[in-house]
Amino acid sequence: MSDAPANTYARPDSMLRDDRASTELLGMDVVEMSEGHAVVTMKVRDDMVNGHLIVHGGLVFTLADTAFAMACNSESTHVVSSGADITYFSPGHAGDLLTATAAVRSQRGRSVICDVEVRNDGGILAEYRGHGRIVRPEHMTSKRTTTEQTS
Numbered sequence: 001m002s003d004a005p006a007n008t009y010a011r012p013d014s015m016l017r018d019d020r021a022s023t024e025l026l027g028m029d030v031v032e033m034s035e036g037h038a039v040v041t042m043k044v045r046d047d048m049v050n051g052h053l054i055v056h057g058g059l060v061f062t063l064a065d066t067a068f069a070m071a072c073n074s075e076s077t078h079v080v081s082s083g084a085d086i087t088y089f090s091p092g093h094a095g096d097l098l099t100a101t102a103a104v105r106s107q108r109g110r111s112v113i114c115d116v117e118v119r120n121d122g123g124i125l126a127e128y129r130g131h132g133r134i135v136r137p138e139h140m141t142s143k144r145t146t147t148e149q150t151s
Contacts, residue, residue, distance in 0.1 A: 012073040022066045026059065030070055036104035038070035044096045054091035055098070055125075061086050063100045064116040064128035071102035072112050072132050079112050079132040086128045096120040100128075110134040 012033075022028040022040075026048075032039035042063045050056045064086060072079035092098055102116040112132035118125045 012070065012075055014075065015073055016070065019066070019069075022062070026062065028063060028066055033070050035074065036071055038067050038100075038102045040067040040070060040100045040102075042098045042100075044092055044094050044098060046094045049094050052091075054093060055096065057086075057088060060088070060092065060098065060118055060126050061128070063098055064102075064118050064126065065130065067100035067102035067116045068114045068128065068130040068132070071104055071114050071116075072130075078135050078137055080135055082111075082131045082133045084128060084130040086126050088126045089124050090122065092120050092125050098125065 016023075016030060016033075026042055027045070028040050028042045030038065030040050040063060042059070044055045044059075048055055048059050061084075065081065065084065068081065068084070069079070098118055098120055100116050100118045102114055104112060104114045106113040110133055112130075112134065114130045114132065116128040116130065118128065
């Protein structure tokens with residue numbers, strides 16, 4: 001839980017620090033992050049393309065989903081995805097720098113909607129719409145963390 005007063009945005013730095021899949025495995029970089037907004041980049045490596053020699057759609061989705069998470073969360077608000085849709089418009093290739101720009105469009109009660117646009121130098125690759133649900137922090141504790149705490 002954060003010491004920030006209610007209604008004050010605090011970057012989700014602990015979540016970002018612990019997201020090793022995005023930052024270490026896939027090389028994503030969060031270049032902007034503020035309340036309801038995030039920009040995340042990922043350089044497409046040779047091992048990120050599929051048999052058609054275009055960036056794997058699942059990795060484009062993962063980039064968009066990471067931008068969604070950075071835009072929707074703060075240190076005191078925990079949002080998890082409850083669903084998402086993505087539409088692909090054009091392919092990306094090895095060497096491309098993909099940029100995902102996320103913006104929260106609506107937050108009503110515990111429900112959140114966030115749109116993400118994924119681009120390269122040639123234009124829009126994909127549009128993603130994520131649906132999120134605000135959850136209590138205790139729902140975010142992993143089994144591993146719980147086991148470590150009792151040992």
